[in-house]
Amino acid sequence: xxxxxxxxxxxxxxxxxxxxxxxxxxxxxxxxxxxxxxxxxxxxxxxxxxxxxxxxxxxxxxxxxxxxxxxxxxxxxxxxxxxxxxxxxxxxxxxxxxxxxxxxxxxxxxxxxxxxxxxxxxxxxxxxxxxxxxxxxxxxxxxxxxxxxxxxxxxxxxxxxxxxxxxxxxxxxxxxxxxxxxxxxxxxxxxxxxxxxxxxxxxxxxxxxxxxxxxxxxxxxxxxxxxxxxxxxxxxxxxxxxxxxxxxxxxxxxxxxxxxxxxxxxxxxxxxxxxxxxxxxxxxxxxxxxxxxxxxxxxxxxxxxxxxxxxxxxxxxxxxxxxxxxxxxxxxxxxxxxxxxxxxxxxxxxxxxxxxxxxxxxxxxxxxxxxxxxxxxxxxxxxxxxxxxxxxxxxxxxxxxxxxxxxxxxxxxxxxxxxxxxxxxxxxxxxxxxxxxxxxxxxxxxxxxx
Ligand code: NAP
Numbered sequence: 001x002x003x004x005x006x007x008x009x010x011x012x013x014x015x016x017x018x019x020x021x022x023x024x025x026x027x028x029x030x031x032x033x034x035x036x037x038x039x040x041x042x043x044x045x046x047x048x049x050x051x052x053x054x055x056x057x058x059x060x061x062x063x064x065x066x067x068x069x070x071x072x073x074x075x076x077x078x079x080x081x082x083x084x085x086x087x088x089x090x091x092x093x094x095x096x097x098x099x100x101x102x103x104x105x106x107x108x109x110x111x112x113x114x115x116x117x118x119x120x121x122x123x124x125x126x127x128x129x130x131x132x133x134x135x136x137x138x139x140x141x142x143x144x145x146x147x148x149x150x151x152x153x154x155x156x157x158x159x160x161x162x163x164x165x166x167x168x169x170x171x172x173x174x175x176x177x178x179x180x181x182x183x184x185x186x187x188x189x190x191x192x193x194x195x196x197x198x199x200x201x202x203x204x205x206x207x208x209x210x211x212x213x214x215x216x217x218x219x220x221x222x223x224x225x226x227x228x229x230x231x232x233x234x235x236x237x238x239x240x241x242x243x244x245x246x247x248x249x250x251x252x253x254x255x256x257x258x259x260x261x262x263x264x265x266x267x268x269x270x271x272x273x274x275x276x277x278x279x280x281x282x283x284x285x286x287x288x289x290x291x292x293x294x295x296x297x298x299x300x301x302x303x304x305x306x307x308x309x310x311x312x313x314x315x316x317x318x319x320x321x322x323x324x325x326x327x328x329x330x331x332x333x334x335x336x337x338x339x340x341x342x343x344x345x346x347x348x349x350x351x352x353x354x355x356x357x358x359x360x361x362x363x364x365x366x367x368x369x370x371x372x373x374x375x376x377x378x379x380x381x382x383x384x385x386x387x388x389x390x391x392x393x394x395x396x397x398x399x400x401x402x403x404x405x406x407x408x409x410x411x412x413x414x415x416x417x418x419x420x421x422x423x424x425x426x427x428x429x430x431x432x433x434x435x436x437x438x439x440x441x442x443x444x445x446x447x448x449x450x
Contacts, residue, residue: 002086003068003076004029010063013095013394015358020095022394024060029090033100034070034114035368036378036432041100043380043436047403048387050440055398065094069142070102071114074134082114083142088149097361098390100383101368104141111135117370143363144190147183152354152361153231154238155181157337158389164411165345166423172344175320178248179340180239181333182232183354186263187225188330195221227263227329229270236271238355239327240279243302250303251275254312254328254336267329268306275304309336316340341365348378348419351385353393360393362386376431379417381407384439402443409442410435 010027013020032041045064052060067087068076077084082102091097103117111120115132126133146152157179161172169175193200196219203222207213215222236253243251253272257265275283286305289295297303307315309332316323316339328336341350347366354361364382372378384403391400411420414427415438421429430438 002090003084004066004086004090007063007065010065012093015095018357020358020394022096022396024056025063026096026394027063027065027094028096028098028390029065029067029087029094030098031067031069031072031087031100033364033368034103035101035117035370035373036375037070037100037102037368039372039374039376039378039432040364040380040383043432044098044383044387046433046436047380047384047406047439048391048399051391051399051402051406051443052396054440054443055396055402060396060399065090067091067097069099069146071134074114074136080136082136083145088146091146091361092150092359095359096390096394098383098387099146099361099363101364101366102142103368103370104143110138112138115370115373117368146361147354150354150356150359150361151184152356152359153182153184154235154355155179155183155333155337156242156353156355156389157181157341157365158351158385159337159340159344161344162349162408162411164414164424165349166420167343167345169317169343171320175316175323175340175343177316177320177323177340178242178246178325179333179337180235180242180325180327181337182227182235182329184330185225185227185231186330187223188334189226191224191226193222195219225260225263227267229266232267232270232329233274234357236274236327237278239325240275240283240302240304243325244279244282248302248324249297250305250323251325251327252312252323253304253306254309254326254332255306256309256332257306258308264309264329264332271306271327272304312336313339316343337365346419347382348417349381349385351382351389353386353389355393360390362390362393376433377418378432379419380432380436381417384436403439406439406441406443410438413438413442 010025011023013022013026032038067090069083069087073082073084103114111123113127113132114134116130118127118129123135160176193203239251253268255264255268257268283304284301350365352363352365363386369378388400388403415430416427417435421427
């Protein structure tokens, strides 16, 4: 028997012929996450349940099923388990899930406090910073563990502006993109050999002696960047299918193929290949647009183009409305996602999902913001909008639309959490929970003061 409780009255989401089958009472596994996760989750649940109730009048209802990860796993399993196998299995079995942020240790310390993320060299009975007793040995990222174990190969981040959100550019409304970032490969996927170790020397000797590669200095850390045809094509396939089903005008393959021809350049070539072989009658490449269509897009088709990564940063700032869906390898996607979301007001409002074949987990894109833990203060926008993505993924568009309406109206009324309030003139500061309640009140689209 698993430690988590399966809610009675719920049914499993199914998957047939590449499509989800969603019952009216789907069981959705979730965990709130560490730090501010619980505050974020409470506000998000109010909003998601409120929208589903309003849209479907009781005909549909989510059966939430809490599973454990991070701090809640330590509390429910043994003192060193942060990602129980049962949790991974539950996300796999129930297919659609929602998660809050988790503490991810990064430095060279040995222990970490999961309440306040303090990094410790020994294991005291209580954290010297916050007095929590939930201290665990340093572990690999739970987020990465989930992605790898479930093969969630696409990190999907829609980036758009919500009217009234303070941001650094003049026309934030012109940016409306969805980034598909490859999640399993590339230099960022962690094949590295530390300088000064025997493993590093082995790789160095192999590269210099056998492969006759010139590495400028022998005291180099070495990273390996695999980018495969399989990994690239399944990501780009998902991006094109998304663009088609969501009536988006284009997919841009973003790469650094001018320098790294056999990884980044190959990513681009494999992208065009999958577009032309699997979506031939629904796409036009940029070259074909000019050679065959005189620069005019034929109706009902989407444009496939490619851009160099560094140029894309400029373009998203200078000509954002020329971009719609973006497909890119891991490291480019990491930089691009955060830069793009900063353009429209920051991580507090940027949603995300990690998606594989038949399994998807939706998540806030920021971290645990530990200094605000239990203060009912942080902005739940990112987790709420991740919930919107989840509802769309399930085909519950009416509920998703209600939330967007409610969020837009709440921000337009200048009733916002501290992070926006400190940048907006004349705004009223709401708690995290009050912001959630205001969104529910505002779902009919009229602006009601909270
Ligand atoms: P962070 O938790 O994202 O917080 C950095 C700052 O961003 C906060 O101090 C706050 O800024 C702002 N912020 C973050 N979330 C916010 C929200 N919901 N509303 C308003 N402002 C928000 O990054 P961190 O402090 O570097 O990381 C803390 C822990 O989270 C680490 O253990 C890290 O590894 C982990 N992490 C987890 C994930 C994940 O689970 N997906 C992602 C990133 C980081 P102000 O101080 O200016 O108010």
